[in-house]
Amino acid sequence: MNQRRRDRGMLPRPVRAVVIGFPNVGKSALINRLLNRRVVESARRAGVTRQLRWVRISDELDLLDAPGVLPSKLTDQAAALKLAFCDDIGEAAYDNQRVAAALIDRIHQLQQEIPKLVAQDLFLSRYKVDSHDLTGESYLEAVAEEKYRGDRERTATQILNDFRKGNLGAIPLELPPSEPPH
Numbered sequence: 001m002n003q004r005r006r007d008r009g010m011l012p013r014p015v016r017a018v019v020i021g022f023p024n025v026g027k028s029a030l031i032n033r034l035l036n037r038r039v040v041e042s043a044r045r046a047g048v049t050r051q052l053r054w055v056r057i058s059d060e061l062d063l064l065d066a067p068g069v070l071p072s073k074l075t076d077q078a079a080a081l082k083l084a085f086c087d088d089i090g091e092a093a094y095d096n097q098r099v100a101a102a103l104i105d106r107i108h109q110l111q112q113e114i115p116k117l118v119a120q121d122l123f124l125s126r127y128k129v130d131s132h133d134l135t136g137e138s139y140l141e142a143v144a145e146e147k148y149r150g151d152r153e154r155t156a157t158q159i160l161n162d163f164r165k166g167n168l169g170a171i172p173l174e175l176p177p178s179e180p181p182h
């Protein structure tokens with residue numbers, strides 16, 4: 001486009017590009033980082049950016065910050081759960097307690113699969129209740145009884161928040177495939 005403009009004796013225009021992706025993955029943070037300034041709102045939850053907004057990065061580049069997008073239907077439940085764990089889908093779309101229980105189950109699974117990467121006493125040291133031999137649902141209930149007067153919703157929110165803030169440590173939800181794809 002700029003070549004055409006130059007051929008016609010016109011000045012070049014900045015390249016315009018859109019930053020697009022799942023919610024809460026750092027699209028706005030990238031724009032702020034490129035400018036070393038907080039020009040667009042960026043925070044640790046999905047749905048922070050609500051409107052399209054052009055930002056001039058340099059004389060040569062304009063970026064459009066856009067709200068995060070999700071497929072209209074998530075058919076892969078395991079993938080949908082991971083997005084919920086990470087606060088990447090609006091919380092109106094899921095049940096906190098079920099998602100927290102699924103997160104506990106997933107972490108238990110990871111503790112077995114990759115003991116070197118995920119601490120064995122992670123739950124015990126954070127909530128003072130041992131989680132071994134319990135399902136995610138039973139553990140949620142046990143922590144609620146022990147610490148939150150039986151309030152399972154509050155316990156679920158607490159556990160999800162702890163995971164999201166990194167209070168449970170850095171936990172990989174997925175591992176790279178052990179063999180490179182053919």
Ligand SMILES: Nc1nc2c(ncn2[C@@H]2O[C@H](COP(=O)(O)OP(=O)(O)OP(=O)(O)O)[C@@H](O)[C@H]2O)c(=O)[nH]1
Nearest residue numbers: 023024025026027028029042043044047048049068
């Ligand atoms: N650890 C880590 N956190 C990041 C990185 N980039 C962004 N974040 C954090 O991720 C969170 C989400 O960032 P945003 O910039 O609001 O994400 P977004 O994609 O614009 O989100 P929406 O506008 O809701 O779609 C913020 O807490 C950022 O600080 C990164 O490279 N590493």
Ligand SMILES: [Mg+2]
Nearest residue numbers: 027028048049
């Ligand atoms: Mg944003």
